[in-house]
Amino acid sequence: MMFFNRNSYKSVSDEEIISLYLKNKETKIIDELYKRYSHLVYGVCLKYLKQKENAEDTTLEIFYRLGDKIEKHTIQNFKSWLFTITKNTCLMQLRKKNPQFIEIDNAQISEDYGDSLRSKEINELKLNFLEEALVELNTDQHFCIRAFYLEKKSYDEIVKDSNYSLNEVKSFIQNGKRNLKIILTKRYATL
Secondary structure (H helix, E strand, C coil): CCCCCHHHHHHCCHHHHHHHHHHHCCHHHHHHHHHHHHHHHHHHHHHHHCCHHHHHHHHHHHHHHHHHHHHHCCCCCHHHHHHHHHHHHHHHHHHHHCCCCCCCCHHHCCHHHHHHHHHHHHHHHHHHHHHHHHCCCCHHHHHHHHHHHHCCCCHHHHHHHCCCCHHHHHHHHHHHHHHHHHHHHHHCCCC
16 A cells, blocks of 8 residues: 655645545545645635635535545546536535526616626536536547537547547547436436
8 A cells, every 4th residue: 555645745746646546545645635726626615605604614525525526537637627526516506505596687787788698697507517517428528529519629630639530539429418418417407
């Protein structure tokens, strides 16, 4: 069993820390991630939840459940993955507290801009749900879906950027779309 030396954390990358956690399941390793990123997670929580106590509680909850989430997902960029997890956790809390939190009071907004702003809020929420669902896809599907739809790459560009054949890219995109639909339907059927 490999011992995680707390004094050498500066020389250990996030990827190495995650790998150590997956091998050893030691909470000391999660503590190191907490030291590195708790201030960022707290800042995102405060931005969305607007209350210091709720932001603190949510930050602790995210790191408490982090080990389980690390085991379930393939993580390529830990910092952006953690940001997505944090943002989605906050949005889910807001939704639980007030299912209509995305509704905008028309009395507060001029009629000229009300529909446009409401549409933007709804689209942002949908994108957040999609980001959360994307991390549940297998690595091949995740890569191809992200490249094709979010980065607007062609099939040929994806083939060049990866070791996949054209048929594999098409298959990963088709299966990834189907799996995203299943994930989103199950998770957000109550919206």
